[in-house]
Amino acid sequence: MKYCSTCGEKVELIIPEGDNRQRYVCQSCEAIHYQNPNIVTGCIAQRQDKILLCKRAIEPRHGLWTLPAGFMENGESNIEGAARETFEEANARLENMQLYCVFSIAHINQVYIMYLGDLIDGEASPGSESLEVALFDESEIPWQEIAFKVINENLRLYFEDKKKGVFKIHYADISKQSDGSFEVKYY
Ligand code: ZN
Secondary structure, eight states: OOTTTTOOEEEEEEEEEEESEEEEETTTTTOEEEEOOOOEEEEEEEEEEEEEEEEOOSSSTOOOOOEEEEOOOTTTTHHHHHHHHHHHHHOOOEEEEEEEEEEGGGTTTTTEEEEEEGGGGGGGOTTTTTEEEEEEEGOOGGGBBBBBHHHHHHHHHHHHHHHHHOOEEEEEEEEEEEEEEEEEOOO
């Protein structure tokens, strides 16, 4: 951040009085611009033995498969955001939505909150951010073409829980190691 979003003057990275972290502080109007993690919200939309994946039409990871998910917007609840993303990316509507997985990804300042729901009428088609949408059973999932580690982990949990017949809520921290691999720690 270089310029103040309130007055347009230059900001400086300093520790404000009474704080213990560096913040962008406007040198003119003294506004403190806090930066906090972003929330990503999305869904596993199920239909019989299959779940819905979207092939990304946007960067990053253009052309790879993902679950419908995206940044939460102001003025909506988290579950509303998950339903909205599923509709925008796959023209799909859900019923029986329930909280399923929360992943905290500190190295990219994101928290994923993912739901489970039933795809109404099995209907889906690509939204503007998707090249293609399709339903996959476990054997059909393109595991080598999944866009993000967090999605891979979410899918793995889903098929594991499906075999057990119980979808409990999961929480995990995902962190990136110095060699580029990921560590996933469940609590
Ligand atoms: Zn300012």
